[in-house]
Amino acid sequence: MTYTQTGRIIKMTGGLYTVRLDAGIPDSPLMGQTVECRARGTFRHEHTTPLVGDLVVVQYDDTSFAVVDGIVTPSAERTGLVIDDILPRKNSLIRPPLANLDTMLVVIAAASPDPDIPTVDKLLSILEFNGIDPVIIVGKSELSPKRAGKIAALYGKVGYRTFVLSCYTGEGVQAFADFAHTALAGKITAVAGASGAGKSTLLNTVFPGLNLTTGDISEKIGRGKNTTRHTELFDLPGAEGGYIADTAGFSLLDFERFDFFELEDLPHTFREFGPYLGKCRYTDCTHMNDEECAILEAVARKDISPIRHASYKELYTTLKGKKKYD
Ligand SMILES: Nc1nc2c(ncn2[C@@H]2O[C@H](COP(=O)(O)OP(=O)(O)OP(=O)(O)O)[C@@H](O)[C@H]2O)c(=O)[nH]1
Ligand SMILES: [Mg+2]
Ligand SMILES: [Zn+2]
Incomplete structure (x- = not known):
């Protein structure tokens, strides 16, 4: 018999995933247990890979566990426990993964x-x-x-x-x-x-x-x-x-290999820029050295730290030089 149930990946070492299976799921002998799983081989064709923190769907069968004195334990060989699907993510990072x-x-x-x-x-x-x-x-x-x-x-x-x-x-x-x-x-x-x-x-x-x-x-x-x-x-x-x-x-x-985000997104990732965005003279203001830039004015008044603005400029230059692959 094949069982399907959800759980969360709590650890990954050398291609082996440790998954905490959800409790309270009927007809799932290993519910609530922490098990070791492999990922199905086809994730890489989909250019994705399970990450620690993911909620996943795990499949297993009767060879994956043993019942001794009425107690269910994952079998030592850990056969047949496979991560079959990754549930939609709220977010994901490359580093830390x-x-x-x-x-x-x-x-x-x-x-x-x-x-x-x-x-x-x-x-x-x-x-x-x-x-x-x-x-x-x-x-x-x-x-x-x-x-x-x-x-x-x-x-x-x-x-x-x-x-x-x-x-x-x-x-x-x-x-x-x-x-x-x-x-x-x-x-x-x-x-x-x-x-x-x-x-x-x-x-x-x-x-x-x-x-x-x-x-x-x-x-x-x-x-x-x-x-x-x-x-x-x-x-x-x-x-x-x-x-x-x-x-x-x-x-x-x-x-360096961060495929983070597009240039247009950058100003929104500086939290303190928020109140000033949309208040520059030009709607396409880069906040780098444009005239009547609300951000640069705030920097001049020290309402925004020049140190943070310097980081903004550095990231702007990096993102501008980034090739577009789409
Ligand atoms: N002076 C000082 N040293 C500290 C303090 N906290 C930690 N350390 C020392 O800093 C060194 C590194 O600490 P870790 O906790 O291993 O640093 P980490 O960020 O986990 O390092 P990685 O796991 O390699 O990324 C150790 O020698 C600690 O004893 C502190 O408050 N003051
Ligand atoms: Mg450490
Ligand atoms: Zn501006």
Whole structure:
């Protein structure tokens, strides 16, 4: 007999997917269980691939499980468990490879590694375009309190929820933990940030029990590798559920093959530009150096940060040079 049921991918390693099958589905012997599945081979013809966070349809048969003393367990050989379909996604990212995200915790170290604002702004644009809510966390604040304050002010002014904290001194950790335990309940959240920024350390501090591996930054530079290698969703504690994902840190290179969005979309991905859009003299204003540009005027008044506008200009130039494949 063949069974069909839905579940969520919580982990992917070497082509093997870990899927949490939904509970409460009649006639599905493995309902509520966590199983390992392969993806059917034809996804690649459709230019798609299942991602962690996806809701999927899994098919299996009587060889996929055993019943011992009335208890159903997935069979050790894991035969016949196949991801047959991907349910419509709310969004998906290439880096980190995740689908259906609600919130992204963007971790920026005040130092070690030094903050890379243009890369952060690029990530923020991609998140905005995908309808993922960014939360800014300026970490390792004890290394450079002044710089931490400046970065927090930059993004606080954009309108983002911003936290300054140090997992070493404990400064600011409680405020963020209170937020994480309430605002993230029932949602799918991931961390993103440079390699060594302190993402895994932060998750371990706020959600004890995750026991994520963390690494020494000098060691990392030597090896040129991430401590966190793969993306995995972990259950959030509490009645409402929800998931949190640790991810491997990015470097600037990772963004080069981003097929993100079109030039026309760019101004809308800078949240603080919103009130000024449509108010420039020319309807086709690029907000680069045009006359009577409402955005440039706001930058001149410092209502919009010149740092953010510089990131806008950089992304504009990149997108303008991008080839169109359609
Ligand atoms: N000074 C200082 N160091 C910290 C702090 N939090 C974490 N670290 C250190 O930063 C280094 C990297 O931390 P991780 O948590 O592994 O960083 P990560 O962002 O998960 O790194 P990848 O998984 O490689 O992307 C470790 O040596 C941590 O001990 C902090 O608040 N202050
Ligand atoms: Mg890590
Ligand atoms: Zn303009």
